[in-house]
Amino acid sequence: xxxxxxxxxxxxxxxxxxxxxxxxxxxxxxxxxxxxxxxxxxxxxxxxxxxxxxxxxxxxxxxxxxxxxxxxxxxxxxxxxxxxxxxxxxxxxxxxxxxxxxxxxxxxxx
Numbered sequence: 766x767x768x769x770x771x772x773x774x775x776x777x778x779x780x781x782x783x784x785x786x787x788x789x790x791x792x793x794x795x796x797x798x799x800x801x802x803x804x805x806x807x808x809x810x811x812x813x814x815x816x817x818x819x820x821x822x823x824x825x826x827x828x829x830x831x832x833x834x835x836x837x838x839x840x841x842x843x844x845x846x847x848x849x850x851x852x853x854x855x856x857x858x859x860x861x862x863x864x865x866x867x868x869x870x871x872x873x874x875x
Contacts, residue, residue, distance in 0.1 A: 766864045768807050770800060772874040779803040779874060783810065783843065783865055791860050792834065792843040800874060807870055809842045810834060814865035820858055822851075830854035834861065 770781050778796030781803050785791050792810065797803040813819045813836055821833040821841075829847040832854060836842050843861075848854040 766868045768810075768865075768868050768870045770803050770807070770870065770872045770874050772800075781807050781870075783861065783868060785860055785864060790846065791857055791864065792845060794843055795841065800872070804870070806842050809836045810861075810865050811868070813837065813842070814862050817858075817862075822854065822858075832858055 766784070766786055768781050768783050770779060772779050773796065776796060778798060779800050779802070780796055781794045782790045783792040794803065794806050797806060813834060819835045819837070821835060823831050823833070825831060825847060829849060830851050830853070831847050832845045833841045834843040845854070845857050848857060
């Protein structure tokens with residue numbers, strides 16, 4: 766259970782991803798201009814993960830389910846992968862709720 770901060774070689778922006786115990790990415794961020802902002806994004810996820818009202822549940826055009834976790838000001842701070850069903854998406858949300866608040870931060874951007 767960890768957050769990873771990394772820097773994209775392509776656009777030089779910083780990102781974070783939340784990984785479950787099995788290494789699967791369960792939440793990914795937008796790109797940030799600096800590492801400090803990415804760390805603030807992680808803090809927002811940790812703070813807001815337990816609040817079910819801050820999850821936007823969505824269905825893509827292809828019928829797959831996904832979600833965004835928003836901050837209290839409705840900014841998206843993390844997005845999920847695509848899920849085949851609503852129930853697997855709900856399991857993804859449950860994982861974020863359980864994992865994010867106590868996940869360690871691993872900076873692999875250097």
